[in-house]
Amino acid sequence: MRLWALAVGERARLSGSVVSMAKSKFEYVRAFEADDACLPNTWVVVRLDGRNFHRFSEKHGFTKPNDDRALHLMTKCAQTVMEELEDIAIAYGQSDEYNFVFKKKSNWFKRRASKFMTHVVSQFSSSYVFYWKDYFKDQPLLYPPGFDGRVVLYPSNQNLKDYLSWRQADCHINNLYNTVFWMLVQRSGLTPVQAQNRLQGTLAGDKNEILFSEFNINYNNEPLLYRKGTVLIWQKVNEVTTKRIQFPKETEEKEVEVTRTRNKVVPLHCDIIGDQFWED
Numbered sequence: 001m002r003l004w005a006l007a008v009g010e011r012a013r014l015s016g017s018v019v020s021m022a023k024s025k026f027e028y029v030r031a032f033e034a035d036d037a038c039l040p041n042t043w044v045v046v047r048l049d050g051r052n053f054h055r056f057s058e059k060h061g062f063t064k065p066n067d068d069r070a071l072h073l074m075t076k077c078a079q080t081v082m083e084e085l086e087d088i089a090i091a092y093g094q095s096d097e098y099n100f101v102f103k104k105k106s107n108w109f110k111r112r113a114s115k116f117m118t119h120v121v122s123q124f125s126s127s128y129v130f131y132w133k134d135y136f137k138d139q140p141l142l143y144p145p146g147f148d149g150r151v152v153l154y155p156s157n158q159n160l161k162d163y164l165s166w167r168q169a170d171c172h173i174n175n176l177y178n179t180v181f182w183m184l185v186q187r188s189g190l191t192p193v194q195a196q197n198r199l200q201g202t203l204a205g206d207k208n209e210i211l212f213s214e215f216n217i218n219y220n221n222e223p224l225l226y227r228k229g230t231v232l233i234w235q236k237v238n239e240v241t242t243k244r245i246q247f248p249k250e251t252e253e254k255e256v257e258v259t260r261t262r263n264k265v266v267p268l269h270c271d272i273i274g275d276q277f278w279e280d
């Protein structure tokens, strides 16, 4: 049919029906979208992890085994994620990973796993690039970093506690190993292979002993940031600002202090394996 040959009103009527016919003909493809709603009443955890950060940390000259700039940048990005997105109750980060826990009752985007995961990962990634220069002052970003993401559901509070404990235990094990490993390489002049052989089969106690007897380091005095990672929680904080106000019957403005309570994301470097943290 040559629609252009018809009167304007007639053309609109016909083209409308053609479009709606076509719409209903094509619409079946929507059924191919999988329903990925997370089970109700479960904790939704999104874990993200830097893609090939072994290479990324080498190329950008991260200090070994811990780079304060990198760790603080990760936390800044995680804070941004918590502030920009909805319903994240707590987050935990270490090395090149961060874990975000959505509230059990969250109905954000109808609990669709893909929405949770992609929003977290994209907000985090863009923040990493956006805030890079604030932390790595004279180290340019050499190529765009990437992060992977996954969603895991935990039905009980105990499951969630155990999950976060597992991540913090991982932080401890890796950090203890890396601390001794880099001491052996940087201070004792061992090659990486020699240091690896030296540490093969050693237990935590042996590693503590090497640090103490050979390098005079008490591992327990190493910074909590390195040993425990970072927990992000919401806390009410009092914010004091000064405002200029003109009172009635007065001609000049006066400066007054205004205190407001605000919910803020604050970083902690504490133990989350024991019960104390959860009771508090």
Ligand code: DGT
Binding pocket: 049, 050, 051, 052, 053, 054, 055, 057, 062, 063, 064, 065, 066, 067, 068, 070, 071, 095, 096
């Ligand atoms: P992936 O996650 O499978 O794509 O591969 P990677 O290389 O990211 O492996 P992963 O996530 O198991 O290990 C994290 C890497 O990031 C590891 O090679 C050490 C590096 N990394 C993370 N934080 C620091 C840091 O503060 N300093 C240094 N030197 N390296 C770090």
Ligand code: MG
Binding pocket: 049, 050, 051, 052, 053, 054, 096
């Ligand atoms: Mg990684």
Ligand code: MG
Binding pocket: 049, 050, 095, 096, 097
């Ligand atoms: Mg990792």
